[in-house]
Amino acid sequence: MLTDASAESADLTLTLSEAGAGRPVLILHGGGGPATVAGIAQHLSRIAHTITPVHPGWDGTPRPAWLTGMDDLALAYLHTLRERRLRDVLVVGSSLGGWIAAEMAVRDSAGSITGLVLIDAVGVQVETEPITDFFGLDARGVAEHSWHDSGRYHLDPADIPAEELARRQSNMATMRILAGDPYMHDPKLLRRLGHVQTPALLLWGESDRIVTPAYGAAYADAFGNGRLEVIPKAGHLPQIEQPEATFALIDAHLRRTSDPFHQQ
Helix, strand or coil, X not given: CEEEECCCCCCCEEEEEEECCCCEEEEECCCXXXXXXXXXXXXXXCCCEEEEEECCCCCCXXXXXXXXXXXXXXXXXXXHHHHCCCCCEEEEEECHHHHHHHHHHHHCCCCCEEEEEEECCCECCCCCCCCCCHHHCCHHHHHHHHCCCHXXXXXXXXXXXXXXXXXXXXXXXXXXHHXXXXXXECCCHHHHHHHCCCCEEEEEECCCCCCCHHHHHHHHXXXXXXXXXXXXXXXXXXXXXXXXXXXXXXXXXXXXXXXXCCCC
């Protein structure tokens, strides 16, 4: 685990994990924290240089008071790419992390990003497919909306150790600050995505009820160069329920979008 003091602001310190060598891949977790993308990072570290941040405010990391939106995180991560002179970057984002990846893509004036993978991402408003009010769900509702096999992944809060429950509650409080109003989207993002020509692969669990596959299709169509792949027998986190299918699609996109002239 490394810390990276970003010049974006003197009081912002990013907590990063890095592994592997090769093409840089920035892996952005969702509201559940870095554990939700740990499998992706471990898999890709065999063939690429993975950089996996903990978003400020998650898992006890500090969040400066001015950092109140996904655009702030997008700019901070873009600054990190520029500061490190990283090129030909693949950005992989799950859920909230996919939203950050999309915000990065519309602001990437330096052309550092050459590929995107958004996994069951939130971040845009699709009138016909509203995002489920995650904050209003109880533990059973979270499982039923998030997983294909909800019985396997449902956890009764009474069975969760106090320290872990406190971590989850703190992460949820941070998510409310960064994504609660407007709820889980940037009203301007959908129309801006048409200017993004970076190849974007959108991976979607067929059983996701937080953001449906129809929402994912509208998201993919909004990109200048977007494509949707639906993963059977998976919900909001296909990288956990169907890792082999998910990793195979990511690997193919990694190869398809690589630019050898930009690699370090």
